[in-house]
Amino acid sequence: xxxxxxxxxxxxxxxxxxxxxxxxxxxxxxxxxxxxxxxxxxxxxxxxxxxxxxxxxxxxxxxxxxxxxxxxxxxxxxxxxxxxxxxxxxxxxxxxxxxxxxxxxxxxxxxxxxxxxxxxxxxxxxxxxxxxxxxxxxxxxxxxxxxxxxxxxxxxxxxxxxxxxxxxxxxxxxxxxxxxxxxxxxxxxxxxxxxxxxxxxxxxxxxxxxxxxxxxxxxxxxxxxxxxxxxxxxxxxxxxxxxxxxxxxxxxxxxxxxxxxxxxxxxxxxxxxxxxxxxxxxxxxxxxxxxxxxxxxxxxxxxxxxxxxxxxxxxxxxxxxxxxxxxxxxxxxxxxxxxxxxxxxxxxxxxxxxxxxxxxxxxxx
Amino acid sequence: xxxxxxxxxxxxxxxxxxxxxxxxxxxxxxxxxxxxxxxxxxxxxxxxxxxxxxxxxxxxxxxxxxxxxxxxxxxxxxxxxxxxxxxxxxxxxxxxxxxxxxxxxxxxxxxxxxxxxxxxxxxxxxxx
Numbered sequence: 001x002x003x004x005x006x007x008x009x010x011x012x013x014x015x016x017x018x019x020x021x022x023x024x025x026x027x028x029x030x031x032x033x034x035x036x037x038x039x040x041x042x043x044x045x046x047x048x049x050x051x052x053x054x055x056x057x058x059x060x061x062x063x064x065x066x067x068x069x070x071x072x073x074x075x076x077x078x079x080x081x082x083x084x085x086x087x088x089x090x091x092x093x094x095x096x097x098x099x100x101x102x103x104x105x106x107x108x109x110x111x112x113x114x115x116x117x118x119x120x121x122x123x124x125x126x127x128x129x130x131x132x133x134x135x136x137x138x139x140x141x142x143x144x145x146x147x148x149x150x151x152x153x154x155x156x157x158x159x160x161x162x163x164x165x166x167x168x169x170x171x172x173x174x175x176x177x178x179x180x181x182x183x184x185x186x187x188x189x190x191x192x193x194x195x196x197x198x199x200x201x202x203x204x205x206x207x208x209x210x211x212x213x214x215x216x217x218x219x220x221x222x223x224x225x226x227x228x229x230x231x232x233x234x235x236x237x238x239x240x241x242x243x244x245x246x247x248x249x250x251x252x253x254x255x256x257x258x259x260x261x262x263x264x265x266x267x268x269x270x271x272x273x274x275x276x277x278x279x280x281x282x283x284x285x286x287x288x289x290x291x292x293x294x295x296x297x298x299x300x301x302x303x304x305x306x307x308x309x310x311x312x313x314x315x316x317x318x319x320x321x322x323x324x325x326x327x328x329x330x331x332x333x334x335x336x337x338x339x340x341x342x343x344x345x346x347x348x349x350x351x352x353x354x355x356x357x358x359x360x361x362x363x364x365x
Numbered sequence: 366x367x368x369x370x371x372x373x374x375x376x377x378x379x380x381x382x383x384x385x386x387x388x389x390x391x392x393x394x395x396x397x398x399x400x401x402x403x404x405x406x407x408x409x410x411x412x413x414x415x416x417x418x419x420x421x422x423x424x425x426x427x428x429x430x431x432x433x434x435x436x437x438x439x440x441x442x443x444x445x446x447x448x449x450x451x452x453x454x455x456x457x458x459x460x461x462x463x464x465x466x467x468x469x470x471x472x473x474x475x476x477x478x479x480x481x482x483x484x485x486x487x488x489x490x491x492x493x
Contacts, residue, residue, distance in 0.1 A: 160381040162478035167384040170391045170481045 008123055009050055012036040013043035013069065014058035014085060019108070023056065026112040027119060040064035047077050053126040054119065056106065058085045059093050067097055074101045079133065081126045083118055144209070151202045158195055162188065193329060200331035204315075207338045213257040216343075221254050221261075221293055221363065222247045225284060228265035235270065240278030243269070246285045254293055254363040256343045264339050267332045268297050268359050274328065275319070275357070276301035288365070295361045303353040312349060313337040369395040370492055373414035375405035375432060376450070377423040381477070385418070388481045389488070402428040406435050409442065415492055421451040430468075437469040446491040449474045 010032050012023050020036040027034045035050065037043045040061045047055060055073060059066035066084060073080055082102040086094040094105040103125055106118050165184055169176075176184070206212035225247050236243040265284075272282045280300040287294050304312065304319050311317045316330040340347040344364050351357040372394045376382045379400060386396045397412055399405035402423060409417060417436070421429040429449065436442050449471050472491055475484070 156378065159477045160378055160384065163381050163384040166478060166481050167387040170388045173391070 009033045009052040011052040011055045015061055026115055040069040044072055054081045054122040056083050056085055070097050079129045081122045083122050147205045151198050154198050158191055197329035200329045200335050213342050216255050216257055218253045219256050219258055222251050224261050228262050231266050232269045239273050241276050242281045244283045251288055252365050260339045264336045267336050272299035293363045296358055298358040300356045303355055303357055304351040371395045371414040373397045373408055373417040375399045376420035392485045402432040405432050416446040418448045421449050433469050447471045450477055
């Protein structure tokens with residue numbers, strides 16, 4: 001098979017003119033595109049420009065050594081396949097060059113058949129490497145689109161179900177029994193949970209891709225905390241939980257993404273409301289030292305059993321009693337942990353069963 | 366009897382369309398529906414609704430935009446009250462739609478799902 005295109009380009013770097021010309025004749029006769037040079041540095045220049053698929057490198061070059069040439073070519077030319085040409089005495093350096101990433105070697109003297117066989121094998125290998133890379137890239141692209149696609153495809157029906165429930169309430173003109181209304185309410189609540197799940201899932205994916213937190217700015221953490229507290233206060237009031245805060249003035253600024261941090265705090269405080277009985281207290285305290293800004297969110301809830309603490313940041317892990325339903329996506333704390341990681345921060349939890357739980361967050365100054 | 370005000374809903378999600386239609390009808394409006402942009406534009410031309418609600422994210426992102434541009438280019442429709450419904454966006458489901466400066470004039474942007482009370486309140490205000 002002939003390689004008449006750029007993909008099949010063969011470069012020969014050898015200081016012996018007879019070898020260069022001999023190889024060129026043999027390979028061109030077999031239909032390959034061939035370029036030759038007697039110098040390592042010239043070979044690198046040509047390779048940068050023409051991006052050959054296969055390069056034969058003589059290990060005993062004047063000036064730059066063959067091994068150096070190999071290192072540079074492998075680092076700079078994508079998917080290039082290298083074959084070293086060696087004298088009988090230099091089998092050791094052939095082994096060394098294979099270790100560095102050369103694909104094959106061709107000991108001198110060699111016959112035209114040997115040269116053709118090695119060339120074909122090298123170019124076949126190159127085609128495989130290129131194909132594998134193409135597939136990998138396509139798969140990555142698909143995985144990315146898949147998440148976006150699925151979250152869209154999941155959310156559209158959710159929105160329609162929500163709108164339909166809304167219309168059901170209107171159509172029945174509030175003449176439904178309390179029981180029927182409770183059924184609608186339960187449906188609405190579970191749909192919201194599912195929406196949260198889709199959102200968190202997508203967010204976690206975005207964090208992994210590095211696309212969620214793009215714009216970090218200088219932030220006033222007191223501001224973020226107050227905003228989060230304002231957001232969650234109605235929920236605490238509904239559940240009869242006291243939300244208190246101790247946020248001193250003059251906290252040093254931190255660097256980060258405001259919106260995701262608000263969501264971290266809302267998430268953690270919201271989480272605390274699920275495990276704290278009415279009449280309990282959730283407190284938000286902030287302080288700083290020379291290196292960090294610390295935020296602690298404590299509740300007087302039922303606490304987390306010691307053996308479960310190591311798992312609480314794991315996706316879909318929930319601390320619950322048998323048969324109990326706890327609302328939420330199961331990804332909230334995983335989301336918080338990833339966001340904190342992305343901020344170079346730390347999130348830890350300490351808890352005493354029956355007494356309460358404290359989440360400690362630490363941000364670098 | 367007072368003539369009912371006519372509202373056109375343009376959305377390619379038939380179930381969503383039906384839900385929103387019921388909410389509006391129950392509140393005394395006459396409701397026309399269109400399941401794609403082209404039918405929507407034709408209906409505006411032929412049936413002359415008093416207000417149109419357009420889904421931004423139909424089959425393609427451009428479709429809602431095309432509808433609004435076309436309507437605004439129609440004679441006598443520069444001031445037709447237009448509401449955009451957005452919320453489901455392929456760029457990321459939770460990115461809300463924000464029109465750029467070149468975007469043709471719309472009166473209101475609402476996000477899906479929309480509460481019945483909110484929808485009725487806004488529609489009434491725009492028809493006043």
